Amino acid sequence: MTRPPYVSTVDTGVRELRAADHLLLELAAELALPEGAFGCTHLVRGDRPRVVLSFATTSEDTAPRLAAKGYGVTAGAPDGVGRAVVYPGSPELTGTLTIAELLARSAIGRVVVLGSSGAPPPGQSVVTRDHVRPQWQDGELVLTLMPAVGGVLVPFEVPDPTPCCADH
Known part of the structure; x- marks a missing residue:
């Protein structure tokens, strides 16, 4: 199964994987993601290590809804090796x-x-x-x-x- 076409990356500044999982699950529930959606965590290294989230959906309305919550949102996935927390099944x-x-x-x-x-x-x-x-x-x-x-x-x-x- 491939990722849906609309992918957004959310940088929440979270530094711990467990906290990122919790936030991702919370956001996925609040957004009531459509069937077939994916929610992943991605480790970002460098001068500001952190865990960013990505959401891949069949709807282009996810990014604006996340931005409305005050998060920094960019188009696309930060890398090709995300760790899936929310996925079909x-x-x-x-x-x-x-x-x-x-x-x-x-x-x-x-x-x-x-x-x-x-x-x-x-x-x-x-x-x-x-x-x-x-x-x-x-x-x-x-x-x-x-x-x-x-x-x-x-x-x-x-x-x-x-x-x-x-x-x-």
Whole structure:
């Protein structure tokens, strides 16, 4: 599945990925994005590191609505490798699913498993932890998984990561 034609980037000044996810989900709900929309986070490096948001929709009214909220909005995506938070089928990716179910229910086009050269079998179980964040790679949404206890796979990104230096 490809991105819809109208893409807007929103720079909210957020510096943390978790806060960016929260804001993106909040904005997506407020905007009542049309079916088929995508909402992604993008890491911006350089002299002012931050996380920007992008929204891809089938309607050109998203950018003006975001600008009306006081955000800096530019046309287009900041890069081609956004991390998808909102995408077709994302609400359906909860609990334990097979690879085949995960692919059939969502816009994810492919899964890869860390440390594996081939694709996992369609019947392989994935424990989603209700947190599935694929990334755009060469125009396709790709979900990176990793092996877990019990012979299942889990998304590489954990829902509640331990902050760096949390034990200090």
